[in-house]
Amino acid sequence: RVPLKQWDKNKQRISTKGISLENSDVNLMLDNVMKRITEVKTLYWLNKQHLSIDDLVKEYQSGFSRVDFLGFATAMNNEEKGLVAHRTYQKRASVINKIKKYKSSVLFSDINESWINGYKKFWMKDREENGELIRCNTLNTIGNDIKAIKKWLRIASNSGINLKIKLDNI
Numbered sequence: 001r002v003p004l005k006q007w008d009k010n011k012q013r014i015s016t017k018g019i020s021l022e023n024s025d026v027n028l029m030l031d032n033v034m035k036r037i038t039e040v041k042t043l044y045w046l047n048k049q050h051l052s053i054d055d056l057v058k059e060y061q062s063g064f065s066r067v068d069f070l071g072f073a074t075a076m077n078n079e080e081k082g083l084v085a086h087r088t089y090q091k092r093a094s095v096i097n098k099i100k101k102y103k104s105s106v107l108f109s110d111i112n113e114s115w116i117n118g119y120k121k122f123w124m125k126d127r128e129e130n131g132e133l134i135r136c137n138t139l140n141t142i143g144n145d146i147k148a149i150k151k152w153l154r155i156a157s158n159s160g161i162n163l164k165i166k167l168d169n170i
Contacts, residue, residue, distance in 0.1 A: 002026070036060060043067070049160050066161050069106040070099060073152045095148045098123065101134070108156065112164045116146065146170060 006023070008015045013030055014023040040059045043066045044051040059066075066072070077092045099106060102122045106115075123137040123145070137145070150170050157163055 044160075047160055047162055066156075066159075067107055067109075069108050069111060069152070069156075070096060072108075072156055072161075073099070073149075076152055076155055091144070092148050095145045098145060099149070101129070108161055109164060111153065113169055116149075116165070116170055119149075120146070 002014055002023070006015050007013075013027045016027075019027075037056065037060065040056055041051060044055070047066075073092075073096050077089065077096065080092075081089050099119070102119050103110070103115075120142050123142050124139075126136050127134050150167060153163060153165070153170070154167055157167065
């Protein structure tokens with residue numbers, strides 16, 4: 001609660017006159033909330049999608065990214081925790097970690113046929129990184145990784161995220 005005399009109606013923030021540290025923190029939190037709402041609104045506008053109040057609340061609360069594939073995949077995997085077998089959850093978490101070893105940052109706009117093929121090639125050979133031997137994977141393991149990636153891309157596409165790859169081409 002904020003006493004009415006401390007509220008700046010125009011700025012929709014606590015007045016900065018004689019502001020306490022606690023109230024300064026509240027303004028900072030409000031700024032962060034507005035930033036996140038603006039991000040969601042911008043992404044929907046850029047994708048030419050209608051943004052309903054329900055969609056805004058869902059997007060805001062989910063915290064998953066419509067830009068960052070790794071963030072999205074992590075959020076989707078965490079959402080399924082307890083709904084799928086524990087081993088399935090662990091395997092998908094492992095795929096996320098393997099993607100991070102391939103590329104530390106992956107945007108949806110990065111994922112195309114070349115990226116998929118690069119991922120496959122990356123895991124087809126042994127290599128040493130930071131003094132650690134990273135063993136290659138079998139074709140079956142790589143195929144299962146691609147299956148998980150494709151699952152997350154399908155969920156993203158169904159959520160209105162534009163992809164640079166046709167799922168049938170994977």
